[in-house]
Amino acid sequence: MPALDSIATIAVAMLAGSLRVSTPFLFVSLGECLTEKSGRINLGNEGVLVLGAMVAYAVSFETGNPWVGVLAAAFAGMLLGGLHGVMCSLARVNDVAMGIAIMLAGTGIAFYFGKPYVQPSAPLLPGIPFGFWLESDRFRNALLVSPLFLLGVAAAFGLHWFLRTTRAGLRIRIVGDSQDAALALGLPIDRTRLLATACGSALAGIGGAFLSLCYPGSWNEGLSSGQGLMAVALVVFARWNPINCVYASLLFGAAGALGPSLQTVGFTWGYYLFYAAPYAVTLIVLIATSHGGRSLRGMPGQLSIGR
Amino acid sequence: MSAIGVEAFGICKRFGTFQALSDVSMKVHPGSVHGLLGENGAGKSTLVKCLLGYYRADEGSLLVDSKEAVIERPADADALGLGMVYQHFTLVPSMTVAENLVMARRNVPGIIDWKSESAALEEFMRGMPFKVPLHVPTGSLAAGERQKTEIVKQLYLRRQFLVLDEPTSVLTPQEADEMLGLIRGLAHSGQLTIVIITHKLKEVAKFVDEVTVLRRGRFAGAGSVRYLGPTELTAMMIGEAHEPAEPERLGEPSDEIQLQVRDLRTAADGGRAGLSIAELTVRAREIVGIAGVSGNGQKTLVEVLGGQQPIESGSVDVGGIPYDASREQAQARHVRVLPEEPLRNGCVPNMTVVDNLALRSFDRDAAGTQRGWLDLAGMAARAREMIAAYGIRAPSPQAPIGVLSGGNVQRCVLARELDGDVKLLIVANPCFGLDVKAVAETRARIMAARNAGTAVLLISEDLDEIMELSDRIAVMHGGQVVHQMPAAGADPQEIGRHMLGHE
Numbered sequence A: 001m002p003a004l005d006s007i008a009t010i011a012v013a014m015l016a017g018s019l020r021v022s023t024p025f026l027f028v029s030l031g032e033c034l035t036e037k038s039g040r041i042n043l044g045n046e047g048v049l050v051l052g053a054m055v056a057y058a059v060s061f062e063t064g065n066p067w068v069g070v071l072a073a074a075f076a077g078m079l080l081g082g083l084h085g086v087m088c089s090l091a092r093v094n095d096v097a098m099g100i101a102i103m104l105a106g107t108g109i110a111f112y113f114g115k116p117y118v119q120p121s122a123p124l125l126p127g128i129p130f131g132f133w134l135e136s137d138r139f140r141n142a143l144l145v146s147p148l149f150l151l152g153v154a155a156a157f158g159l160h161w162f163l164r165t166t167r168a169g170l171r172i173r174i175v176g177d178s179q180d181a182a183l184a185l186g187l188p189i190d191r192t193r194l195l196a197t198a199c200g201s202a203l204a205g206i207g208g209a210f211l212s213l214c215y216p217g218s219w220n221e222g223l224s225s226g227q228g229l230m231a232v233a234l235v236v237f238a239r240w241n242p243i244n245c246v247y248a249s250l251l252f253g254a255a256g257a258l259g260p261s262l263q264t265v266g267f268t269w270g271y272y273l274f275y276a277a278p279y280a281v282t283l284i285v286l287i288a289t290s291h292g293g294r295s296l297r298g299m300p301g302q303l304s305i306g307r
Numbered sequence B: 001m002s003a004i005g006v007e008a009f010g011i012c013k014r015f016g017t018f019q020a021l022s023d024v025s026m027k028v029h030p031g032s033v034h035g036l037l038g039e040n041g042a043g044k045s046t047l048v049k050c051l052l053g054y055y056r057a058d059e060g061s062l063l064v065d066s067k068e069a070v071i072e073r074p075a076d077a078d079a080l081g082l083g084m085v086y087q088h089f090t091l092v093p094s095m096t097v098a099e100n101l102v103m104a105r106r107n108v109p110g111i112i113d114w115k116s117e118s119a120a121l122e123e124f125m126r127g128m129p130f131k132v133p134l135h136v137p138t139g140s141l142a143a144g145e146r147q148k149t150e151i152v153k154q155l156y157l158r159r160q161f162l163v164l165d166e167p168t169s170v171l172t173p174q175e176a177d178e179m180l181g182l183i184r185g186l187a188h189s190g191q192l193t194i195v196i197i198t199h200k201l202k203e204v205a206k207f208v209d210e211v212t213v214l215r216r217g218r219f220a221g222a223g224s225v226r227y228l229g230p231t232e233l234t235a236m237m238i239g240e241a242h243e244p245a246e247p248e249r250l251g252e253p254s255d256e257i258q259l260q261v262r263d264l265r266t267a268a269d270g271g272r273a274g275l276s277i278a279e280l281t282v283r284a285r286e287i288v289g290i291a292g293v294s295g296n297g298q299k300t301l302v303e304v305l306g307g308q309q310p311i312e313s314g315s316v317d318v319g320g321i322p323y324d325a326s327r328e329q330a331q332a333r334h335v336r337v338l339p340e341e342p343l344r345n346g347c348v349p350n351m352t353v354v355d356n357l358a359l360r361s362f363d364r365d366a367a368g369t370q371r372g373w374l375d376l377a378g379m380a381a382r383a384r385e386m387i388a389a390y391g392i393r394a395p396s397p398q399a400p401i402g403v404l405s406g407g408n409v410q411r412c413v414l415a416r417e418l419d420g421d422v423k424l425l426i427v428a429n430p431c432f433g434l435d436v437k438a439v440a441e442t443r444a445r446i447m448a449a450r451n452a453g454t455a456v457l458l459i460s461e462d463l464d465e466i467m468e469l470s471d472r473i474a475v476m477h478g479g480q481v482v483h484q485m486p487a488a489g490a491d492p493q494e495i496g497r498h499m500l501g502h503e
Helices: A002-037 A045-063 A066-088 A095-117 A137-142 A147-165 A167-177 A179-184 A189-213 A227-237 A242-264 A271-275 A277-289 B044-051 B074-080 B097-104 B114-126 B143-156 B173-188 B201-207 B230-238 B298-305 B327-333 B353-357 B376-390 B406-417 B436-451 B463-469 B492-499
Strands: B006-015 B018-028 B033-037 B059-064 B067-069 B082-085 B161-165 B193-198 B210-215 B218-224 B257-265 B276-283 B286-291 B313-318 B335-338 B424-428 B455-459 B472-477 B480-486
Touching: A002 A045, A002 A066, A002 A137, A002 A147, A002 A167, A002 A189, A002 A227, A002 A242, A045 A066, A045 A095, A045 A189, A045 A227, A066 A095, A066 A189, A147 A167, A147 A189, A147 A242, A167 A179, A167 A189, A167 B097, A179 A189, A189 A227, A227 A242, A227 A277, A242 A271, A242 A277, B006 B044, B018 B033, B018 B044, B018 B210, B033 B044, B033 B173, B033 B201, B033 B230, B044 B161, B044 B193, B074 B082, B082 B143, B097 B114, B097 B143, B143 B161, B143 B173, B173 B193, B173 B201, B173 B492, B193 B201, B201 B230, B210 B230, B218 B230, B230 B436, B257 B455, B276 B286, B276 B455, B286 B436, B286 B463, B286 B492, B298 B335, B298 B424, B298 B455, B327 B335, B335 B406, B353 B376, B353 B406, B376 B406, B406 B436, B424 B436, B436 B455, B436 B463, B455 B463, B463 B492, B472 B492, B480 B492
Parallel strands: B018 B218, B033 B193, B033 B210, B082 B161, B161 B193, B276 B480, B286 B455, B286 B472, B335 B424, B424 B455
Antiparallel strands: B006 B018, B006 B059, B059 B067, B210 B218, B257 B276, B257 B313, B472 B480
8 A cells, every 4th residue: 555655654754844843933933922922023033043053053063062052042042132122122113123133133143153164063962762662763763852842842831831920921911911001010111021032032042953953953054944934923823822832833843844744755746835835834824813904812912013 | 008198299390391280289188089170281190190100290299198208100109008090091901800910019929829819819809899800801891890990909909099090981970970989988988098080070079079170280279179169160170261052953853864874794803892783874964972881882883984994794875875985985975084083093193284184185176076286275275264264273284283282183183074065974082182162162063064964973982972962872882782862851871771781
């Protein structure tokens, strides 16, 4: 039964692919979710993603320890996000325009300092072999899960808890949802947004580390294919709920894995078309979730795109 | 918890070159209900915001509970037991009542134990004069419930001195009476002192003990309500005697139906029901007033009739023919709209007064045919006529309309919309934020248009305005027209019941 076998192959490849492809989406969307909950949008996370990938790879190569690379990526993300946060708290600075500038700056810095690291190979993060009991190599490979994916899922639940039951989390939501209320309560609006943006970008930086240290697991200039920007759409789709970000990331991941999976069974027709699946999903998601003249459920009230 | 008194002496506050308050004093006795009166822009809100540390006064001193106090930040006022319910609610819409209450506290723990907080809140709620659901996002509460939540929040914070800014503007008459009665009871039992910022003189007479009146940033008078009637208070507020004259209603409504709405439906938005209006008609020489608590579909109805929102099903006929609110049809059928917040909904703020006055007609010549080149001289001449006729005060006809005061923007839009032959006029909250004289003038113009044969649909949150102007009253609740009645002899209590959706 070759047909059935191919379908099984595709399914396994897509499962494996979606676990891999989804992880950067997950981290960037969690970071973006945190930032947007504070009432600000950060399109610069695409730049943070690329910078994070470069820094993680470089630091892993220099120190020999990929985990130090992950930490360095988070730190680099925090710095770049912090810059965005500081710039946006100045009067009359538009966060969307600033985000685009940060995105270009981030990728530019990464390409500039990353040149010497394109050739050498750095130690990568090992995956956890959940499929050790299986015989088939194919399945074992599929269940080789990166520790960063598990960390991302844990971060999603952590962020959900943080936003519901901690003072800091509720303050972020107040600042993001009603500036009037925040002023009346005497909350430091700019500082809260700065911290939320910096921490959100730290998460996005970890997403970059996944790209260079797990999958595809190398550093070059074409590493990111717009995951940082698609994550913004993903947060809309997830209705600003961290748990939903996990499901949405897996969906986007599966769409991203569609092209490569079809290739594994030798299906070559419309190769580029299937590689475009994540972008098509982004478009469909944005169209499906927007209704003319109506507000989006769950959207923080102070978000500049919603006002 | 016991009431405290507050005295303010010689408060001055300036914003740039604008002197908002000059040498204003106010004395509020502990355990009393104090009314703070004045026209829009008289400085009432600025004064209380200085008391509460929202603004810092440039000069002046404060006595709180007979002790000198320095209030520089909201937290200072908070520590002294002073609180305020703002006119624009400061509840966080996406958070539940419980979350809002707990986060308003000064000593919120780093990690919140929701189980024990909920139990404590339920216990607290049992001792409250009004009940609000704890675990519902405040954004989905009705306006009246949100108002109550704001007050409950202040009581939860154990306030001893509470300022209410226009507390009844979103309530039905019953709700307003109930709420003010409870507040008055709390004050007179010595639990807290209340300051009410208001312009509703009926409420002042019924619920307030003493008043302070401001006029253009200055102290204009104070005293006990026992000795100050509505006439005296109005004279203090506007600086001259003002005889409220009801605009004269001439002639009976005709039989000619101008506006007919049938089975109109629009899409729902985020938990709020869309419109669902079975039937609504307005005849020539008739004012139909739409009463309702804010947020029950009135705004959507104006948007539909003004072409700002599409309909899902049903029909809107003007003059017996289907109407789609396009520019062509509005011009052909002589439909005009006076939207609420006219600067936002009816003007282009950065364009000049002349341009804004010509928005309806700039692309047509006298015969009604389209023109490509604008008749700038004609537009300017027409604008000069309107400016003179409506007493519009503008620095220059070429000034951007955005720099005009609210009353003058309103006059501009009124002049434009009432220009020429008007068959159907849709008016939304036309007097919101206007001073007493501008209110009287606006109402007189609407009545004059009606007397001249215009069909008028008046949507207003001010029930008194509806009672005064309408020939017929329709009540909206939850997007539906739930009741219609002739205005003559209508009972505000009955209207209030229908506004809440009770039969």
